[in-house]
Amino acid sequence: MKMGKMFAAFAAICVVLGTAGMVSAHQTWIEVDAMCIDLGDTVDVRLTEGHNFAGEGAPPFDVSAELVDPAGARTPLTKTGEDDLYWHSDFDAEQVGLYTILGLHVDESWWKIYTGPGSRPGRPDYMYTYFPDEINWSEIDKTNWADDWHVVRHYKPYKYSKAFVSTNCNFYGTDSAFGQPLEIIPLDDVTTVGTGDFEFQVLWNGRPLPNGTIKITGTKDIGTKVSALCDDDGKATLPLNISCNWLITAGAANDSAYWDGEYDDTLPHGENYTGSGGFVGNGHSAALTLVEIREGNTVTMRAEIRPGIRFSVTPAYLDFGELDPGDISEPKTVVIQNIGSKDLKATVEVTDTNGLYTEGLYINSSLWSEFEAAVLKDNYTSPNAELRVPGDFTGSGEMEGAIIFWAEAI
Amino acid sequence: MKLKTVGILIVSLFCCLLISVSCVHGIGIGVNPAKMEFEMGAGENVWKNITVSNPESAELGYQVYLENQSIDWIKISDPEFSLEPDQKKQITVRFTPTVGEVGEFDAKVCVVTLQPSGGFNIGSGVKIPVHITIGKSTTPFYTNPIIIVLILSGLIIILLCVRRLKRS
Numbered sequence: 001m002k003m004g005k006m007f008a009a010f011a012a013i014c015v016v017l018g019t020a021g022m023v024s025a026h027q028t029w030i031e032v033d034a035m036c037i038d039l040g041d042t043v044d045v046r047l048t049e050g051h052n053f054a055g056e057g058a059p060p061f062d063v064s065a066e067l068v069d070p071a072g073a074r075t076p077l078t079k080t081g082e083d084d085l086y087w088h089s090d091f092d093a094e095q096v097g098l099y100t101i102l103g104l105h106v107d108e109s110w111w112k113i114y115t116g117p118g119s120r121p122g123r124p125d126y127m128y129t130y131f132p133d134e135i136n137w138s139e140i141d142k143t144n145w146a147d148d149w150h151v152v153r154h155y156k157p158y159k160y161s162k163a164f165v166s167t168n169c170n171f172y173g174t175d176s177a178f179g180q181p182l183e184i185i186p187l188d189d190v191t192t193v194g195t196g197d198f199e200f201q202v203l204w205n206g207r208p209l210p211n212g213t214i215k216i217t218g219t220k221d222i223g224t225k226v227s228a229l230c231d232d233d234g235k236a237t238l239p240l241n242i243s244c245n246w247l248i249t250a251g252a253a254n255d256s257a258y259w260d261g262e263y264d265d266t267l268p269h270g271e272n273y274t275g276s277g278g279f280v281g282n283g284h285s286a287a288l289t290l291v292e293i294r295e296g297n298t299v300t301m302r303a304e305i306r307p308g309i310r311f312s313v314t315p316a317y318l319d320f321g322e323l324d325p326g327d328i329s330e331p332k333t334v335v336i337q338n339i340g341s342k343d344l345k346a347t348v349e350v351t352d353t354n355g356l357y358t359e360g361l362y363i364n365s366s367l368w369s370e371f372e373a374a375v376l377k378d379n380y381t382s383p384n385a386e387l388r389v390p391g392d393f394t395g396s397g398e399m400e401g402a403i404i405f406w407a408e409a410i
Numbered sequence: 411m412k413l414k415t416v417g418i419l420i421v422s423l424f425c426c427l428l429i430s431v432s433c434v435h436g437i438g439i440g441v442n443p444a445k446m447e448f449e450m451g452a453g454e455n456v457w458k459n460i461t462v463s464n465p466e467s468a469e470l471g472y473q474v475y476l477e478n479q480s481i482d483w484i485k486i487s488d489p490e491f492s493l494e495p496d497q498k499k500q501i502t503v504r505f506t507p508t509v510g511e512v513g514e515f516d517a518k519v520c521v522v523t524l525q526p527s528g529g530f531n532i533g534s535g536v537k538i539p540v541h542i543t544i545g546k547s548t549t550p551f552y553t554n555p556i557i558i559v560l561i562l563s564g565l566i567i568i569l570l571c572v573r574r575l576k577r578s
Contacts, residue, residue: 308444310465313534314436316525335436339465342444349535357530402531404522408539409444 028105028159029287036169046086052222062106070097103161116146150269151278194243208234215253251285310340331384352401464493477518
């Protein structure tokens with residue numbers, strides 16, 4: 001008896017809990033801050049569950065996410081934290097192109113039971129009651145239930161979510177399937193979302209389900225929703241006429257449209273119920289988050305103007321080796337590369353304290369002071385430098401000096 | 411013996427690494443603008459900016475100076491600085507010719523980086539030709555404070571003279 005009271009209390013709590021969220025089933029979706037991101041950005045990936053595109057909490061039970069990078073490589077996204085609203089992960093966008101984030105939330109099993117009008121306190125017009133997981137049918141309080149109560153569905157929810165980000169704001173490839181069992185594929189350009197009709201395709205294991213099986217819904221908020229049924233090709237068009245973030249969701253169009261399971265006539269029911277049995281199996285739903293391409297994140301125009309003069313001299317070190325008076329060193333090739341936006345005139349200036357370099361440095365077989373070369377932009381010149389040690393040179397040891405390659409615009 | 415061989419190998423590798431490090435990067439410089447040409451009035455102040463950038467993958471030191479050091483009315487704001495790889499810096503060149511400096515002037519602003527590599531230093535530099543046309547002061551005479559003071563003094567003297575004449 002004591003156990004019975006406890007179960008009744010538990011059932012009551014479940015009913016209350018169920019009441020809170022049964023206008024529509026919990027949806028799980030991915031949130032990202034922007035679809036256009038900069039190369040090298042760390043993308044914060046958040047999964048949340050709620051209703052009408054309003055998050056209510058981190059999804060419970062099994063949650064996982066996977067990243068498909070621009071090269072097509074798949075890597076699991078590690079959970080980095082959880083708070084009242086989100087399951088968190090992130091990744092560094094180091095490649096140019098489209099990243100696809102795929103989420104999976106496997107919730108606990110639920111019962112959906114037709115209990116008739118007035119069966120739920122506070123919601124006299126709602127005819128269904130939800131219970132999580134196992135139910136002790138003999139112990140449950142059915143006082144307010146209709147005498148034709150029956151199980152509509154006993155299902156394990158699988159919730160697939162998807163979102164896109166791109167490091168070059170190019171979303172080529174979003175109209176491909178990424179292998180989610182139930183997947184929403186945007187067939188139109190995702191950067192145009194919010195500007196009018198937008199066509200989607202929903203596939204189950206890569207194939208469309210029969211006409212009318214899937215209902216697809218675009219949600220801006222609780223007051224702004226548009227829905228359509230997918231046809232035999234899994235396609236449907238939603239009038240997404242408002243420029244904003246849209247959550248696109250898809251799932252069974254009605255209680256008789258569930259496909260991954262079977263209808264069971266042996267399920268318990270009220271004494272006056274004569275209909276068919278409820279559905280027992282898995283419930284699959286999908287969500288696609290389309291973030292509005294705002295002006296702030298569409299500014300992908302970027303230009304770096306090359307400085308008027310920019311050049312590089314290699315190598316950065318000239319070693320003529322060990323030489324005697326009268327010796328001529330091996331020629332050393334110096335590359336002067338013009339990487340600026342203007343053509344250059346290159347000259348050389350040599351300084352020293354003992355005359356070794358000023359008198360003995362030859363470039364292209366001429367004394368350094370005669371060297372002058374035009375280096376066109378995006379081009380280079382590679383003169384040879386050699387040191388001719390004067391025969392009467394009296395110094396010894398490491399000789400100090402400097403060579404500067406000067407450039408001037410022409 | 412084996413230990414000695416390993417030691418030689420490690421030292422050789424270290425030397426190779428040092429040599430390759432010293433050779434991997436060149437010595438480069440980026441400067442904008444490539445030339446300057448402008449007009450100004452004698453006695454005026456004009457500031458022009460020059461952007462210096464380091465295109466190399468190593469930190470480099472830069473010096474900015476005027477080729478003709480005798481021109482003392484051209485000043486460089488930051489004549490010596492270092493830049494990290496791909497870093498850039500804006501420096502200001504201030505032109506303040508005196509009232510007597512009128513005519514055409516040519517100068518060159520030199521920006522240079524030197525790689526100290528022991529005995530023989532190697533460097534790269536850019537010379538920015540500067541052509542300045544200095545006209546007579548474009549400041550209207552009536553805005554010159556000295557002229558204003560002189561005019562006011564003259565007016566006061568005239569007024570005083572007129573009063574004296576009236577009294578007499």
